[in-house]
Amino acid sequence: MTLDLVLFWIPGLVAIGATGAVITRKNASRALIYLVVSLLAVAVIFFMLGAPFAAALEVVVYAGAIVVLFLFVVMMLNLGRSSVMRESRWLQPGMWIGPFILVAILAVVFAYAFANIDGVDTKGEMVGPRAVGEALFGEGAYLLAVELAGFLLLAALVGAYHLGRRYLEERREQP
Amino acid sequence: MAIEVPVFHVLMLAGVLFLLGLAGVLVRRNIMFLLMSLEIMMNAAGLAFIAAGAVWGQPDGQIMFMFILALAAAEVAVALGIVLQISRRFDTLDIDAASDFNG
Amino acid sequence: MDWFWLVPALPLAGFLVLFVTEGKLPDKVVAFVGAGSVGLAALVALGVGWQFVASGQSSFSLPLWTWIAVGDFTPSITLYLDSLSLVMTGVITGVGFLIHLYATGYMWQDHEEPKGYSRFFAYMNLFVFAMLMLVLGDNLLTLFLGWEGVGLCSYLLIGFYHRDPANGYAARKAFVVTRVGDTLMALGLFLLFWEFKTLEMQAILAEAGSLTPGMATAVGLLLLGGAVGKSAQVPLQTWLPDAMAGPTPVSALIHAATMVTAGVYLIARMQDVYLLSADAQHVVAVVGLVTLLISSFTALTQTDIKRILAYSTMSQIGYMFMALGVGAWSAAIFHLMTHAFFKALLFLASGSVILALHHEQDIFKMGGLWKKLPIPFWSMAIGSAALVALPFTSGFASKDAILLTAYDNGGWLYWGGGALAAGMTALYTTRMMIVTFFGRSKTEPHDDSKANMWLPLVVLGILSIGGGWFGIAVLDDLLGPIKSFSHFTPLALVTIAVPLLGVLVGWLVFSGRVNVSAVVESGLGNGLRRYWHGGWGFDWVYDRVFVKPFVAMARINKNDVVDLVFRITAALARGLHYIGALTQTGRLRWYAANLGLGLVLVLLIVLEVL
Numbered sequence: 015m016t017l018d019l020v021l022f023w024i025p026g027l028v029a030i031g032a033t034g035a036v037i038t039r040k041n042a043s044r045a046l047i048y049l050v051v052s053l054l055a056v057a058v059i060f061f062m063l064g065a066p067f068a069a070a071l072e073v074v075v076y077a078g079a080i081v082v083l084f085l086f087v088v089m090m091l092n093l094g095r096s097s098v099m100r101e102s103r104w105l106q107p108g109m110w111i112g113p114f115i116l117v118a119i120l121a122v123v124f125a126y127a128f129a130n131i132d133g134v135d136t137k138g139e140m141v142g143p144r145a146v147g148e149a150l151f152g153e154g155a156y157l158l159a160v161e162l163a164g165f166l167l168l169a170a171l172v173g174a175y176h177l178g179r180r181y182l183e184e185r186r187e188q189p
Numbered sequence: 190m191a192i193e194v195p196v197f198h199v200l201m202l203a204g205v206l207f208l209l210g211l212a213g214v215l216v217r218r219n220i221m222f223l224l225m226s227l228e229i230m231m232n233a234a235g236l237a238f239i240a241a242g243a244v245w246g247q248p249d250g251q252i253m254f255m256f257i258l259a260l261a262a263a264e265v266a267v268a269l270g271i272v273l274q275i276s277r278r279f280d281t282l283d284i285d286a287a288s289d290f291n292g
Numbered sequence: 293m294d295w296f297w298l299v300p301a302l303p304l305a306g307f308l309v310l311f312v313t314e315g316k317l318p319d320k321v322v323a324f325v326g327a328g329s330v331g332l333a334a335l336v337a338l339g340v341g342w343q344f345v346a347s348g349q350s351s352f353s354l355p356l357w358t359w360i361a362v363g364d365f366t367p368s369i370t371l372y373l374d375s376l377s378l379v380m381t382g383v384i385t386g387v388g389f390l391i392h393l394y395a396t397g398y399m400w401q402d403h404e405e406p407k408g409y410s411r412f413f414a415y416m417n418l419f420v421f422a423m424l425m426l427v428l429g430d431n432l433l434t435l436f437l438g439w440e441g442v443g444l445c446s447y448l449l450i451g452f453y454h455r456d457p458a459n460g461y462a463a464r465k466a467f468v469v470t471r472v473g474d475t476l477m478a479l480g481l482f483l484l485f486w487e488f489k490t491l492e493m494q495a496i497l498a499e500a501g502s503l504t505p506g507m508a509t510a511v512g513l514l515l516l517g518g519a520v521g522k523s524a525q526v527p528l529q530t531w532l533p534d535a536m537a538g539p540t541p542v543s544a545l546i547h548a549a550t551m552v553t554a555g556v557y558l559i560a561r562m563q564d565v566y567l568l569s570a571d572a573q574h575v576v577a578v579v580g581l582v583t584l585l586i587s588s589f590t591a592l593t594q595t596d597i598k599r600i601l602a603y604s605t606m607s608q609i610g611y612m613f614m615a616l617g618v619g620a621w622s623a624a625i626f627h628l629m630t631h632a633f634f635k636a637l638l639f640l641a642s643g644s645v646i647l648a649l650h651h652e653q654d655i656f657k658m659g660g661l662w663k664k665l666p667i668p669f670w671s672m673a674i675g676s677a678a679l680v681a682l683p684f685t686s687g688f689a690s691k692d693a694i695l696l697t698a699y700d701n702g703g704w705l706y707w708g709g710g711a712l713a714a715g716m717t718a719l720y721t722t723r724m725m726i727v728t729f730f731g732r733s734k735t736e737p738h739d740d741s742k743a744n745m746w747l748p749l750v751v752l753g754i755l756s757i758g759g760g761w762f763g764i765a766v767l768d769d770l771l772g773p774i775k776s777f778s779h780f781t782p783l784a785l786v787t788i789a790v791p792l793l794g795v796l797v798g799w800l801v802f803s804g805r806v807n808v809s810a811v812v813e814s815g816l817g818n819g820l821r822r823y824w825h826g827g828w829g830f831d832w833v834y835d836r837v838f839v840k841p842f843v844a845m846a847r848i849n850k851n852d853v854v855d856l857v858f859r860i861t862a863a864l865a866r867g868l869h870y871i872g873a874l875t876q877t878g879r880l881r882w883y884a885a886n887l888g889l890g891l892v893l894v895l896l897i898v899l900e901v902l
Binding site: 211214215216218223284285 | 879880881884885888
């Protein structure tokens with residue numbers, strides 16, 4: 015139990031640290047690397063909590079696909095040294111005060127809310143991909159949700175194509 | 190085998206990650222960082238679902254995580270397209286520059 | 293007789309053709325369609341009438357289709373032909389065709405309006421259709437449809453030259469004033485429906501005996517209200533003189549021969565109701581008598597030739613109302629028919645004069661025209677003779693029938709009033725003729741009328757003289773006995789003598805053989821003349837009593853009190869919108885912070901802390 019807690023908090027603290035770095039870095043590429051670290055740490059936690067399929071998806075889709083998409087855009091926008099300078103100009107220390115107060119209040123509320131469910135432990139069972147697949151497609155309980163997710167992704171595909179295409183075409187027209 | 194920890198700890202971790210993401214959304218003016226912070230918040234929500242699934246030993250938590258994943262993917266795809274447009278139109282990534290879209 | 297439906301259908305078809313082609317047809321085709329449709333309808337009506345009279349039936353109805361079916365109320369579109377509607381149909385299609393024919397020439401050079409030629413005939417055909425529905429409907433609802441239809445066409449045609457705001461004003465005035473009567477009539481129809489649960493005229497007339505006297509009087513007076521509005525009788529007569537703003541054929545067809553006699557038709561049709569109420573009948577007679585006197589005095593002072601004829605129309609319809617009031621139904625319809633002949637003739641002839649003088653309507657700017665415009669002069673002379681009721685004209689037969697019946701049924705008062713008005717009629721008609729056609733020439737006419745213009749004048753002239761014999765010979769059988777001079781009495785001699793005396797006095801005065809300027813120029817004479825000229829002050833009174841207060845009220849209520857509720861609602865919504873819009877700064881992070889605060893609140897509520 016204690017060991018499990020220690021095992022849990024090792025990637026947990028890594029995730030917190032890396033996430034803190036993401037929101038404070040001024041260089042976008044570096045922030046993305048920290049984001050990958052954070053996501054990988056969360057993936058480890060998923061695995062430990064008995065969700066290997068979710069962990070794999072976290073690595074493949076989040077760290078692999080989404081962050082790479084971010085990186086593409088960062089490179090496309092050519093966020094170099096000047097953007098780092100601008101970032102430090104935007105990121106005055108005084109700006110942290112308001113958000114900090116709000117976040118602190120929310121933290122207290124969260125702690126109070128989660129304290130109500132103290133004494134419940136995770137089960138410690140592995141729920142493999144097979145179980146997930148059967149639940150997702152098996153009895154039809156999630157079929158509608160799956161369809162809706164499919165619609166959403168299709169719409170996103172069309173939308174992203176539409177938005178990005180004009181950008182690329184305008185770029186090409188420029189000498 | 191999977192670990193057995195009080196779900197309070199997992200939820201607190203998810204909460205902390207969520208709040209860090211929220212703080213990032215509130216503080217950063219650069220849209221790229223804003224989107225990253227949003228990803229962190231969604232990921233934290235996913236963690237909470239996984240934790241709930243782990244409590245019961247059921248796959249439903251993971252299924253919800255997958256839906257969050259799909260949502261995040263869709264959101265990022267469209268949002269990055271909009272980022273490209275904003276940087277083209279306003280020649281900046283400052284989210285406050287887009288405040289012309291006010292009601 | 294089954295093709296009887298063609299009579300109203302043909303003018304409707306003509307209207308539709310002219311309407312859908314939107315003036316794109318060449319003028320010659322328009323003339324052919326416009327006049328031809330009515331001409332064909334007249335031929336069909338003639339054939340149907342021949343068959344009807346030969347068959348000896350008393351009535352014939354041709355159901356076409358059910359209009360609407362609401363519970364037990366299923367009014368049908370049914371054409372109903374009896375002697376009364378046959379006479380009316382003959383007048384409408386026959387005189388209507390002659391006027392259409394004349395109008396093809398009269399409106400020919402009228403390029404004041406773009407596409408005006410086609411528009412004119414479209415309205416005229418629609419009018420003929422509506423008028424036929426009015427007289428042929430066997431149902432008061434159909435009658436009302438036609439009633440409002442002719443009102444609409446009257447409005448459209450009075451305002452035909454709509455570029456001049458005065459004409460638009462005249463059209464609106466006619467519309468609004470007749471609407472007053474129509475409202476009363478609608479109330480009368482409601483009462484009838486309430487009583488009989490049907491609007492079928494024959495059903496109502498068959499059971500009319502079950503009406504209580506009070507109800508009969510109420511219905512009679514309400515229907516009279518409609519008739520008074522449509523037929524320009526006192527006190528709703530003020531629109532007719534202004535209605536002369538329309539083209540002259542319109543004045544001839546609508547405001548002399550047909551539409552304004554719709555009131556006479558209505559009362560004659562509903563005579564069984566009036567027979568139940570002596571009071572209502574008495575009011576009809578008094579209205580007729582008062583109109584008759586007022587308008588014949590007014591006509592004496594007018595200078596516009598069309599206004600003279602308009603007041604003369606009012607007075608002649610006054611005769612018809614008086615006849616209806618004293619129970620001389622057939623004489624009223626007889627006079628309606630002869631009046632349609634000679635008044636259409638007078639209007640068309642005056643139209644020729646007006647056209648030859650380049651739209652000059654003031655008789656004092658005419659003069660000496662009788663040699664230069666022979667056809668209009670002789671037409672006008674024949675029409676005037678009939679109007680004055682000189683012996684051996686149609687007007688003589690019908691007017692004297694009315695006067696004799698008035699004496700028999702109504703007494704000295706009606707006879708005396710009628711005879712006095714007959715004298716006045718002779719006086720103003722002589723004045724009009726002498727001033728217009730004799731004396732010194734003041735304006736040079738150019739007469740380029742063609743056959744399509746003088747032919748109707750000739751035909752109407754023949755009818756104006758011979759129509760009386762036709763009436764005595766045919767209508768006597770068809771409608772009921774019409775009094776005529778089969779027996780000579782002192783009264784009849786006086787009745788004959790009065791118009792002759794009027795003509796003589798008129799000739800003496802207006803040709804200058806007797807100088808009356810001392811009387812006319814005196815204070816009393818002058819004031820009286822001005823008073824009569826203004827139509828006995830009805831317009832003045834209505835302006836003060838109705839128009840001015842209404843305009844004043846409209847001005848006070850310019851901002852519409854009722855609307856205030858909605859405007860307050862709108863202002864409230866707009867204010868809330870501004871407050872709400874203040875939160876919409878467009879700053880995304882500000883929104884996110886608010887979302888966070890909202891999250892705190894929601895969580896606290898869910899956790900039951902708050």
